[in-house]
Amino acid sequence: MKFRMLATTVLLAAPALAWAHIGADASFHHESSAFLAGFLHPFSGMDHLLAMIVVGLWSALASRRIWIAPLVFAGVLVIGALAGLTGFVLTVIEPMIAASLLALGLLLATRTQLPTGIAVGLIGGFALFHGLAHGTEIPAAQAITTLTGMVLATLSLHISGLLAGHFILARSVWLPRIIGAGVATIGTGLLSGLI
16 A cells, blocks of 8 residues: 555656756756765655666566666666766657667566566667766766666666565555556656656
8 A cells, every 4th residue: 555655656747847857957066066966856846756666666577587678777877877978969869768668668568578688679769868867967077976876776776666666566466557558648748748
């Protein structure tokens, strides 16, 4: 019951916290620690937070090798962040992050099992855009320290999703479908501009 209340609260709060990165992130300028700023950044926007948790949830519920998607996401996130640091920017970053919520939500809702190569490509593709978004906001002088914090936070969110997935798997068939449908709905709302 508590998990249902938490999931409902997260989904209802999503519109207010939808975008983690509109322009430069002021938190990097006000935090005394670049590591702490990097660690906290994935928690600052519901789009990133949900994507990272859902990667873990989906892995726990639909993958035989539960560690592959989280590690690929974290690794490619770093590659994307480093590309963003060099000034590489794409105009489709925000729509692709929204699309990642839609796709990941649908994967979770349907508990779709993908061949490893397709899963790696899909998760890696989404992670690249999440990384690019983060990389454009990281001060170059603090890049390594900030990225270290960011990757540890990302992995902790993936692990939280994995643990929650195992907890849900033992107790409910419908809860993953509801959470996945909710995340997909948020992704659709972000893509359409309604959120």
